[in-house]
Amino acid sequence: MSAELNKEGWRKRKRGVPDIRWRAHICCWAAQHGLGLDGDFVECGVHTGILSLTVCHYLSMGSVPKSFWLFDTFEGIPLDGLNEAQRRQASALNRNVYSNVWDLAQRNFAPFPNARLVRGVLPGSLDEARIERIAYLSIDLNHAPAEMATIERLWPKLSLGAIVVIDDYAFRDHEAQYEAWNDFAARQGKMIVTLPTGQGLLIR
Numbered sequence: 001m002s003a004e005l006n007k008e009g010w011r012k013r014k015r016g017v018p019d020i021r022w023r024a025h026i027c028c029w030a031a032q033h034g035l036g037l038d039g040d041f042v043e044c045g046v047h048t049g050i051l052s053l054t055v056c057h058y059l060s061m062g063s064v065p066k067s068f069w070l071f072d073t074f075e076g077i078p079l080d081g082l083n084e085a086q087r088r089q090a091s092a093l094n095r096n097v098y099s100n101v102w103d104l105a106q107r108n109f110a111p112f113p114n115a116r117l118v119r120g121v122l123p124g125s126l127d128e129a130r131i132e133r134i135a136y137l138s139i140d141l142n143h144a145p146a147e148m149a150t151i152e153r154l155w156p157k158l159s160l161g162a163i164v165v166i167d168d169y170a171f172r173d174h175e176a177q178y179e180a181w182n183d184f185a186a187r188q189g190k191m192i193v194t195l196p197t198g199q200g201l202l203i204r
């Protein structure tokens, strides 16, 4: 199901839709845990929604009394404010993977009225959503500075015990994210667990 619904959004990638079913499994588990906590669900970095769409279908999100806030530009990584190295990395991803997927994202999430797409550049676009508490957070921006700016804003809103799934945490070529997240966690007196999927889990 996921591959079919997301195919159009991954047409630029040579190998098509990535098979991230185990990562999606972790997101489903973390989101299900969030059902028992106060607050909404949030994903930062949605693209056409492999992870968050799987969560929506798995939990029948339409009948869950929470909003699922879904933040993205829906057209790739913004280049403003990046240094030379960051700009090179982001440009390569924009060239080889991302395109304008706004229409497809809207279609994919249409069956879930409480899935609320917020189109814009993070962390500024967080201002467009009224989020009081968060029960589940997935962060998948493929970009350390934006991930840090976003978690700094959202961490105080997480309910105690809520799980943050960090999608790219332990992957090769994502060392900047690994370092930044470890540094952030240490400042909170926390430690991130590395999963065999390459994701990191951080518990509030």
Ligand SMILES: C[S@@+](CC[C@H](N)C(=O)[O-])C[C@H]1O[C@@H](n2cnc3c(N)ncnc32)[C@H](O)[C@@H]1O
Binding pocket: 044, 045, 046, 047, 048, 049, 050, 051, 052, 071, 072, 073, 074, 075, 076, 077, 078, 098, 120, 121, 122, 123, 140, 141, 142, 143, 146
């Ligand atoms: C790896 S993709 C997300 C994949 C998605 N989680 C899934 O399950 O298919 C990363 C996304 O982050 C978005 N992104 C990166 N930096 C951003 C920023 N500063 N503001 C908003 N979106 C951003 C890109 O547009 C891209 O769609």
